[in-house]
Each structure stands twice: as C-alpha cells, then as structure tokens.
Amino acid sequence: MESCAACGKHASEVLKLKACKACKLVKYCNVDCQVSHRQIHKKACKTKVAELFEQKLYAIPGSREDCPICYVTLPLDSECCYRSCCGKSICYGCVVSLASTHRDRCPFCNTPDPRGLKGEYKMLNERIEKYNDPSAMNHLGLCLNSGVNGFAVDQRKAFELYQRASALGSAMANYNLGNSYFNGRGVEVDKKKAIEHWQTAAIGGVADARYNLGCEDFLVDIRRAIRHFVIAAKCGHDKSLHEVKNGFRRGLVTKDEFENTLRCYQTAQDETKSEQRDKVKARLGENYNRPMPPTL
Numbered sequence: 001m002e003s004c005a006a007c008g009k010h011a012s013e014v015l016k017l018k019a020c021k022a023c024k025l026v027k028y029c030n031v032d033c034q035v036s037h038r039q040i041h042k043k044a045c046k047t048k049v050a051e052l053f054e055q056k057l058y059a060i061p062g063s064r065e066d067c068p069i070c071y072v073t074l075p076l077d078s079e080c081c082y083r084s085c086c087g088k089s090i091c092y093g094c095v096v097s098l099a100s101t102h103r104d105r106c107p108f109c110n111t112p113d114p115r116g117l118k119g120e121y122k123m124l125n126e127r128i129e130k131y132n133d134p135s136a137m138n139h140l141g142l143c144l145n146s147g148v149n150g151f152a153v154d155q156r157k158a159f160e161l162y163q164r165a166s167a168l169g170s171a172m173a174n175y176n177l178g179n180s181y182f183n184g185r186g187v188e189v190d191k192k193k194a195i196e197h198w199q200t201a202a203i204g205g206v207a208d209a210r211y212n213l214g215c216e217d218f219l220v221d222i223r224r225a226i227r228h229f230v231i232a233a234k235c236g237h238d239k240s241l242h243e244v245k246n247g248f249r250r251g252l253v254t255k256d257e258f259e260n261t262l263r264c265y266q267t268a269q270d271e272t273k274s275e276q277r278d279k280v281k282a283r284l285g286e287n288y289n290r291p292m293p294p295t296l
Contacts, residue, residue: 085109
C-alpha cells in the first residue's frame with residue numbers, strides 16, 4: 001500500500017497522495033509533508049530527474065510528418081517549402097511538379113501567392129495574429145534573421161519570434177534559438193542556453209540540433225557525441241552519418257552498431273523518396289538542398 005514519504009500515512013479513499021512532480025519516485029499527502037521531506041529527498045530526486053532527461057535526450061525520435069499533397073514522408077527541413085497561406089510544409093517535389101498547373105497559387109490550398117515582400121509579410125503576420133501559428137513565427141524569424149526573400153535583417157525581432165514559437169512547443173524554433181544564443185544573433189552569446197535549446201529541439205526530432213550537440217560534446221565526452229551522431233544518422237542526417245563513419249574507422253563505433261546505423265539511415269532515406277522528388281532533385285541539382293522561395 002502506498003504511503004506518504006514524510007509522515008507514513010497510507011493512501012485511502014479519503015487521503016489521496018500526490019507524486020513528486022519532478023521525479024515521480026515518492027508521494028506525499030500534502031504540501032507540508034513535501035516541504036519537510038525536501039532535504040532528505042533532494043539528492044535522489046535530482047539523480048532521478050537527470051536519469052529521466054537522459055532517457056528522453058537519447059531516445060530515437062518518432063517519424064516525421066507526411067507531405068499533405070503526395071503523402072510521402074517529408075524530407076529534412078531544407079528540402080521543404082513553408083506556405084504562409086495555409087501553414088503547410090510541402091516537399092519540393094510537389095511544389096515544382098505542380099508549378100505549371102498552380103502558377104502563382106499554393107499547390108495545397110490554391111490561395112494566390114502573396115504579391116511581393118509586403119504581401120508575404122502581411123500573410124505571415126495574419127497567421128501569427130489569427131492562429132498563433134508557431135511555424136509562421138519560426139518562418140518569419142528565419143526571414144528576418146538572415147534577410148532571405150528580400151526581408152530586412154532584424155535579428156532581435158527574429159529572436160523574439162523564435163521565443164514565442166518555442167513557448168508554443170516548436171522544436172525548430174528551439175533549434176533556431178540555440179543558433180541565436182550560440183552565434184550572438186539578436187542576443188548575447190550564451191553557450192549554455194544554446195545547448196539547452198538544442199537539447200529540446202533534438203528531443204523534438206530536429207536532426208540538425210542533435211548534430212550540433214554531437215559537435216559540442218566531441219572534445220568533452222566523445223562517447224556522448226557518438227551517441228548523438230548515431231541517433232541523427234538513423235534519422236537520415238548525412239553529416240551525422242559521416243561522423244559515425246569516422247567513429248567506426250577510429251574504433252569508437254562497433255561493427256554491429258555501424259551496420260545497424262547504416263540500415264536505419266537507408267530506411268529513413270527510402271521513406272522520403274518518390275519518383276516525383278527524384279525528378280525534381282535531378283532538375284534542381286545543387287540547389288535542391290537550398291531554401292526555396294515560397295512563391296517558386
């Protein structure tokens with residue numbers, strides 16, 4: 001029978017015990033008992049919280065979303081096009097293949113493309129204000145951070161947009177926040193906060209964030225670095241696979257682990273392939289992995 005970790009009272013239909021919110025290891029009958037037991041429980045709680053975080057950090061992420069048009073798994077973010085009209089991310093294969101039949105219109109919702117920079121800015125702001133869309137916040141932040149698509153550079157505004165999107169649970173916004181803190185874009189350099197945001201993004205399935213964590217860990221704890229590279233490579237991340245290959249050559253990755261990583265990498269790559277995407281990739285060449293303007 002469960003009992004309060006502080007006073008020993010047993011749980012009953014009348015007395016309901018509540019678990020420690022941080023570690024879930026122990027339960028208390030009230031706040032006073034929790035406060036009185038804090039010093040005794042503090043060390044075990046801290047250890048368990050760290051253990052739970054490690055489990056989350058090194059778990060294999062779930063599968064990515066499908067393209068809303070072709071229903072094939074979306075490739076990595078640099079191979080998708082965000083549409084500010086409907087908030088959908090569409091693969092390059094569909095964007096380019098449908099360009100002739102949806103000229104100057106969204107291939108998903110058929111909304112006319114925004115007219116120029118002002119139109120794009122207005123459409124993104126409408127999604128932000130009307131729908132509180134974290135993807136729109138993150139996309140506008142990217143445009144302002146580096147001045148793509150003709151936007152004036154405003155890294156402080158971009159940082160604030162990333163923060164808003166992060167608070168709404170956007171993994172990509174956490175990745176971009178980490179980049180902002182690491183490089184001092186719109187905020188003072190803070191490597192600790194950069195790593196914290198990259199960790200949140202990695203847990204959310206952003207392979208680029210996990211790769212960054214591996215690079216940061218490489219000179220500190222190479223085993224942790226390899227773990228990050230292996231997980232990211234299994235998700236289809238090319239740079240991470242390259243690091244896993246290097247680790248195998250140096251004896252840091254076992255043969256079984258290397259072969260398993262290669263199989264998972266190939267599976268992840270195959271899940272994103274389609275005849276349509278292959279044709280577009282051949283047509284665009286080296287431009288295939290570059291961010292695509294939303295009005296292409």
